[in-house]
Amino acid sequence: MRGDIPSGSKISEPDLARSYKVSRGPLREAIRRLEGLHLVARVPHVGARVVTLNAIQLFEIYQVREALEGMAARLACRNMSDNEIAELKNLLDDHEDSIAQSDGREYFQHGGDFDFHYRIIQGSKNQRLIELLCSELYHLIRMYRFRSSQILSRPQTALNEHRQICLAIERRDEELSELLMRRHISTAQQHIEQQFKTEGE
Amino acid sequence: MRGDIPSGSKISEPDLARSYKVSRGPLREAIRRLEGLHLVARVPHVGARVVTLNAIQLFEIYQVREALEGMAARLACRNMSDNEIAELKNLLDDHEDSIAQSDGREYFQHGGDFDFHYRIIQGSKNQRLIELLCSELYHLIRMYRFRSSQILSRPQTALNEHRQICLAIERRDEELSELLMRRHISTAQQHIEQQFKTEGE
DNA sequence: ATTCAAAATATTGTCGACAATCTAAAATTT
DNA sequence: AAATTTTAGATTGTCGACAATATTTTGAAT
Numbered sequence: 001m002r003g004d005i006p007s008g009s010k011i012s013e014p015d016l017a018r019s020y021k022v023s024r025g026p027l028r029e030a031i032r033r034l035e036g037l038h039l040v041a042r043v044p045h046v047g048a049r050v051v052t053l054n055a056i057q058l059f060e061i062y063q064v065r066e067a068l069e070g071m072a073a074r075l076a077c078r079n080m081s082d083n084e085i086a087e088l089k090n091l092l093d094d095h096e097d098s099i100a101q102s103d104g105r106e107y108f109q110h111g112g113d114f115d116f117h118y119r120i121i122q123g124s125k126n127q128r129l130i131e132l133l134c135s136e137l138y139h140l141i142r143m144y145r146f147r148s149s150q151i152l153s154r155p156q157t158a159l160n161e162h163r164q165i166c167l168a169i170e171r172r173d174e175e176l177s178e179l180l181m182r183r184h185i186s187t188a189q190q191h192i193e194q195q196f197k198t199e200g201e
Numbered sequence: 202m203r204g205d206i207p208s209g210s211k212i213s214e215p216d217l218a219r220s221y222k223v224s225r226g227p228l229r230e231a232i233r234r235l236e237g238l239h240l241v242a243r244v245p246h247v248g249a250r251v252v253t254l255n256a257i258q259l260f261e262i263y264q265v266r267e268a269l270e271g272m273a274a275r276l277a278c279r280n281m282s283d284n285e286i287a288e289l290k291n292l293l294d295d296h297e298d299s300i301a302q303s304d305g306r307e308y309f310q311h312g313g314d315f316d317f318h319y320r321i322i323q324g325s326k327n328q329r330l331i332e333l334l335c336s337e338l339y340h341l342i343r344m345y346r347f348r349s350s351q352i353l354s355r356p357q358t359a360l361n362e363h364r365q366i367c368l369a370i371e372r373r374d375e376e377l378s379e380l381l382m383r384r385h386i387s388t389a390q391q392h393i394e395q396q397f398k399t400e401g402e
Numbered sequence: 403a404t405t406c407a408a409a410a411t412a413t414t415g416t417c418g419a420c421a422a423t424c425t426a427a428a429a430t431t432t
Numbered sequence: 433a434a435a436t437t438t439t440a441g442a443t444t445g446t447c448g449a450c451a452a453t454a455t456t457t458t459g460a461a462t
Contacts, residue, residue: 013444023417025226028445029233036237045423045444060329067272071264128261132333214414224447229415246414246453 001039001139008052011040037136039143053144055196061140062189066182068133069117073165073181076123077174085170088119092162099155114138116162120169120181154191161187202240202340209253212241238337240344254345256397262341263390267383269334270318274366274382276325278375286371289320293363300356315339317363321370321382355392362388 005011011031017024031048034040042048053061080088095116121133161184168177206212212232218225232249235241243249254262281289296317322334362385369378 012442014442024444025229025416025418028226028230032230032233033237036234046425047443057329060327063272063276063327064269064329064333067268068265071268075264126261126264128258128265132265213412215412225414226446226448230445247455248413 001142003143005050007050007143009050011048011050013047037139039139051143053140055193058141058144058192058196059189061137062185062192065133065137065141066185066189068129068137069121069185070178070182072121072124072126072129072133073169074174074178075126075129076120077169077172077177079125080123080169084119084123085166088116088123088166088169091115091119092159092166095159095162099159113158120165123169158184158188202343204344206251208251208344210251212249212251214248238340240340252344254341256394259342259345259393259397260390262338263386263393266334266338266342267386267390269330269338270322270386271379271383273322273325273327273330273334274370275375275379276327276330277321278370278373278378280326281324281370285320285324286367289317289324289367289370292316292320293360293367296360296363300360314359321366324370359385359389 013024013027013031017027020027031040031042035042035048039051040048041051118134121130124130161180165177165180165184168180214225214228214232218228221228232241232243236243236249240252241249242252319335322331325331362381366378366381366385369381
């Protein structure tokens with residue numbers, strides 16, 4: 001998860017066991033867990049490799065993310081307390097300051113973007129949705145972000161979109177908040193696609 | 202997955218290892234995989250239990266399912282071939298016959314309902330979406346269906362809804378097909394909720 | 403009789419070793 | 433010289449045993 005082991009590299013059980021100072025038994029159990037999280041792929045009798053995300057897989061993840069986070073925004077309208085919404089607004093004000101200070105470059109890098117999404121996901125109060133997005137998909141997206149050092153810095157635009165979503169949630173407008181969240185993620189997806197194309201040249 | 206081990210029962214590693222004629226090592230690795238699928242829950246130093254779905258958890262799963270299958274229907278509009286859509290229509294005709302023959306009781310039991318949903322999910326051509334719905338969530342929903350012997354038999358209504366969805370896909374109407382699919386699942390969810398209430402009395 | 407403490411039991415966590423399988427390297431054949 | 437077969441090496445899969453931890457039972461004290 002930290003990215004210490006490069007994406008795509010083969011995992012040698014004896015080597016890893018030595019480096020972590022554990023026996024192969026617990027290590028294999030751990031690998032099986034990572035397999036469940038789709039972070040390593042395992043071929044019987046051949047070995048385990050750290051998964052690599054190609055453009056298509058990232059594309060697919062973003063489609064899933066759009067559906068799930070859209071639902072999260074809808075449920076957040078239903079289930080976030082007035083207090084939680086007030087705190088969400090405070091967070092956005094902090095982000096505003098942070099962008100003004102750092103000239104906007106560090107918004108995505110310091111998890112500011114994820115902070116916002118994280119709160120709304122939590123606000124859905126749907127435990128399964130939370131686990132799916134925050135534990136399972138997040139690691140995969142994060143893995144990609146490690147590689148391409150987030151060039152998609154469009155902090156002011158993103159912040160504006162965040163504010164719109166926040167407003168819709170404040171008004172408890174389920175339809176609108178879902179729509180805006182889906183568009184927001186869809187836009188991010190398109191930016192990544194663009195990036196992949198220019199990268200390929 | 203077959204339901205041999207009752208939901209909620211504790212899993213004894215030595216017992217299971219004996220009954221499957223394997224050592225505890227591979228068994229533990231298998232349990233870790235099931236843990237990843239959320240089919241067993243594990244507490245350190247205490248043991249593993251087959252998960253039980255309460256009403257809330259099932260409710261949450263259906264919310265996730267609504268979001269994901271709605272997206273699947275949308276993507277199916279984009280990615281299903283004309284041929285695949287024609288086959289989908291044939292499937293619905295078969296279902297029609299099956300319902301007429303068996304007086305409609307066996308539609309859900311024999312996986313007819315799932316057949317339809319399965320094809321649309323596959324039609325999305327999104328591998329991650331397919332895996333999430335068909336491999337991960339399906340087992341959980343199936344686990345519940347084992348317990349309550351599917352009382353929600355409203356076969357004719359469901360079939361009609363399926364036909365409407367199919368029509369929307371045929372017309373490549375992404376908006377409508379997603380909407381109809383979400384309503385279809387939302388309706389099923391409400392039926393289950395109803396059932397839980399009457400069950401609790 | 404009830405409650406708390408301590409010992410006994412059972413279960414989980416970990417390890418090192420051996421067997422089965424795959425990958426590569428070397429040797430033989432064409 | 434190239435290709436195929438064979439052999440050697442490494443890696444994965446499996447096992448039984450031991451240590452650490454939790455649960456249950458037993459006993460004693462209130």
